Amino acid sequence: MQDTADREEMLTVEIWRGREDGALQTYRVPRRESQTVLDVVTWVQRNEEPALAYRFACRVGMCGSCAMQVNGKPRWTCRTHVSRVAENGLLRIEPLANLPRIKDLATDMAPFFEKWQGARGRHEPTRTRHEPMAPVSSESPARKAANAGIECINCAVCYAACDVVGWDENYLGPAALNRAWTLANDERDADKAGLLQAVSQSGGCHSCHSHGSCVEHCPVGLNPTAGIAGLKRMTLAALMKGEL
């Protein structure tokens, strides 16, 4: 048995403990086949550190709750294989950047979701539930534009990757603006003017520097920069027409 343990491949894992004033703590975790970063965190919590705080739910990349910084990059940990990200057998796992830390790997997501509200990220219906559903052609350009952005899982990876979010606390961020872009292209949405007003205020779409870090890191392959550019064009056109 001792022999096997000696030969077992181990990972060196540094995990953030505490709040803002915490520190990285090092653990040795056995390497497994097809191991994900979330598997590593779970192993540490079950075997070494029962008080380790972190979030996860679905483990299949749908719920968007397990995002963390892995070796400096924000990632969805449940779908990130250790083999793809470990550098010389080392993993450094920290809470998502640009969000207040609560404990260990858990961040306070409230500012992230408040900004969805700030970008008027809720649907304003044109019809009541007593009327028939509005027909929307899957071929219309607006529907296609909306389609490209609707698979967001609210994981806040883009929010953690964005430099502008770090610089400007009012900036709504890629996810909220991407949501606004899908609504701006929704033929059933009743308040286009209110939406464009919300996204063109200070900290809105015009604050984006087009670095493209959100596109680079989005785990589901969305392109918030393209959506934000669309909002810039839409608000400019509305301004020219005197609608804003």
Added chain:
Amino acid sequence: MMRASRNHPGWWAALGHRLSGLALALFLPVHFLVLGLALDSDAALDSVIAWTDQPLVKVAEWGLVMLLTLHLGFGLRVLALEFLPWRDPLKTLISLGAGASVLAGLLFWIVAL
């Protein structure tokens, strides 16, 4: 330390755009100052032009042309991002643009020498 999440072409393009813009902003007053010499006398301007014939200055001019084309290329990138209905092939464009800038600088240098 460089943040790992910044290491991608879009971010480098934005940094290149900013830095080349700053460097050009520093160069422009000197450029206008030299042009202004012509108002005083031909000789003053000619002596500066003679000074620019030195090989080291030529290398610096190569850098300058490259800065200009880089700034132009990165500026076009921002315009394309904001005004064209683009999707994903931007990285290729950035690489091509940066390559073209270096070539333009080299071409200028070869012609100048």
